[in-house]
Amino acid sequence: MERDGVSPEIEVTVPLELSVEEMIEQSIGRINFTQILQAILVSLPTFFDSQQTFISVFAHAQPTWHCINNTSCTSKSNLCDLPKTNWAWDSVNVHTSIVSEWDLECTSSIFAGMPATSYFVGCLLGGLVLAALGDSSLGRKNLLCISTLVMSLAALASAFSPNIWFYSVFRFLCGVGRAPVAICVLVLLTERVSKRWRAQAAMAGFISFSLGILGLTGIAFLTRGFSWRTLYLWTSVPGIISSVLCYLFLFESPRWLLMQGREKDAMAILRGLGSINSISPSLPKINTEQKLPKTNPFISLKILLSRRWAVKRLLASMLLAFGIGVMYFGMFLGVGNLGFNIYLTSVFNASLSLSSYMLTFLWWIQHCNRRSSLLGFCTLSGATCIIFSVVGKGHLGVVIPLELVSLFCACMAYNLVLMYMVELFPTCVRNSASSLVRQAMILGSVFDPMLVLLGRKSIIYSYGTFGLAMLLCGFLVIWLPETRGKVLCDTMEEQELMDEDGKLSF
Structure with missing residues (x-):
């Protein structure tokens, strides 16, 4: 209203310079349905991550066996001391494990453990090579999608391995792809919620990991009379589908976008994650002192x-x-x-x-x-x-x-x-x-x-x-x-x- 023909003074509050933490707390301090859906989606790759990590428990298991046509053979006999004609595997399908298919029951622990070891070596090397890409050029989302896809494709290839050497190579590649999955999921979950909800958001990825082990156990039990290759088919194809879903519908970390100088993209995601009226339409000045150059994907390691x-x-x-x-x-x-x-x-x-x-x-x-x-x-x-x-x-x-x-x-x-x-x-x-x-x-x-x-x-x-x-x-x-x-x-x-x-x- 005007009084005595004089317009009243309007007090204008100029937004102060905000840190990234303050921006996150201001925009998405309260949890909502969109954040819950995003948490479920981002934690999906860990479901398949756990399955590929522990699939060797069933695919590499020592099958049970029984004696045939020989009274000197007993259940307590050393399998490696018996002639092949004196015993047989219990399962009608003798290829329920790589042990029975490739005759690994009496080989050295180093040779028999080569596929599983190759997987973890792949995890180790893959993490060392790919670790910094989530902080620099690729970002959290893209690295997660690519890693899940490579892991699942290598697992699918494992189902068609002709021998233990090809199988070990595919397991190595599976490990390389799998390496950044858990960290990308954890970082994405914790960087897109306020401090209050950080622990609960992180829990989604861990719960998905455990559910993946339960799912793997269920699939292994239902397919226990079939070839170990069936287990890989049932766990790899859904993983490929999940990588596509993440690429299409998953949001990038707003913190990472802000550190890259992509304020408008970050604000758009914050509006999508936050409440309708949680962010002012105007873009405040954000203090991002230490942005990472896009030309060097390993600059974060140097820092x-x-x-x-x-x-x-x-x-x-x-x-x-x-x-x-x-x-x-x-x-x-x-x-x-x-x-x-x-x-x-x-x-x-x-x-x-x-x-x-x-x-x-x-x-x-x-x-x-x-x-x-x-x-x-x-x-x-x-x-x-x-x-x-x-x-x-x-x-x-x-x-x-x-x-x-x-x-x-x-x-x-x-x-x-x-x-x-x-x-x-x-x-x-x-x-x-x-x-x-x-x-x-x-x-x-x-x-x-x-x-x-x-x-x-x-x-x-x-x-x-x-x-x-x-x-x-x-x-x-x-x-x-x-x-x-x-x-x-x-x-x-x-x-x-x-x-x-x-x-x-x-």
Whole structure:
């Protein structure tokens, strides 16, 4: 209204310069249906990631056998000491496993474990090569789609392998493709929600991972009388479809877009993810001090390794992750050595893993410190694993409960360390640093297939080693800072300032 012919003064509020964190909190502070759908979509690749990681549990299993036409042959006889004419596989289809199809039952553990080892070596090398691409040229979304597609196509090719050499090559390529999947999913989930919902969003990827193991176990049980190749067909084709769906409908990380200087694209995604009136129509000035040049896809690694505190933090994190990787993957891969039903044990383990994810992200992340929790879980998991490996698989009443306790603690440590890594490093190097830590975890898993095969003679060779690695590496967490309740920094300078203000320097 006008008073005495004079227009009233209108107070104009000029928006202050916003940081990326403030922009995220302002635009998508409240969870909505679109964010839930995006979380489900982005976590879909981990469903197939877990299946390709643990498919060797069933495809490489030692089939059961029986004696024929010879009274000197018994069920306790050493299979390798018997002539081929004195025994036969129980299954009508003798090709239920690569062991029976390619006569691997009496070969060395190195040769028999070559396909599984090739897969984890592929994961290791693929992560080292592809890790930085999610921070630079490709971005989180494109890297996730390409990785899922390569992983699934290589798995499909594995179903048509004529011999163990081709099979090992395809498993290697599958591992290369699979390497960035878990980190891309975790980073995408956590970078597109506010601090309040970060833990719950991350849980979606872990739950999908466990459901993938349950799905794999169900498919393996239903196809147990068929060729192992059928298992690959049922797990690879849906993975190809999921990569296409992600490419068509998945949103890129707005944080990454802002760091690349693509403010308009980031704002469009924030409007799509946020509430209708959550963002002003005008584009505020956003403070992005440290954008990554698009010409060098590995510039994020250079930035990461240029800071002394970051290198020390990275090394400690990688050694910690190495021990957890040896334990976590070894526990799942070694279920056949416990002398219990392999399908039932896999269901128990996957269900336990699923419950650990629910506990971690619905309660533990919000209420408990990262460092003390990791130290406790690593110690308990390693100690119980060593105990039941010494007891031996002849005492199932003792071994199975201790194995479940050890696995549960290993799953909790696995969950916490991945979430911890996201919080330890800023946006400009987060994908690279998290991927390197993840690769250290994969390096630990490279030794698991051979240890599992050695464990068929005595589980102390496998589970004893798993527990010792977990126990020793777990103590390194005391050299890392606590990050509970801290905001996600976007540049190295912001991280250094926060560490200095909070006295979190390494």
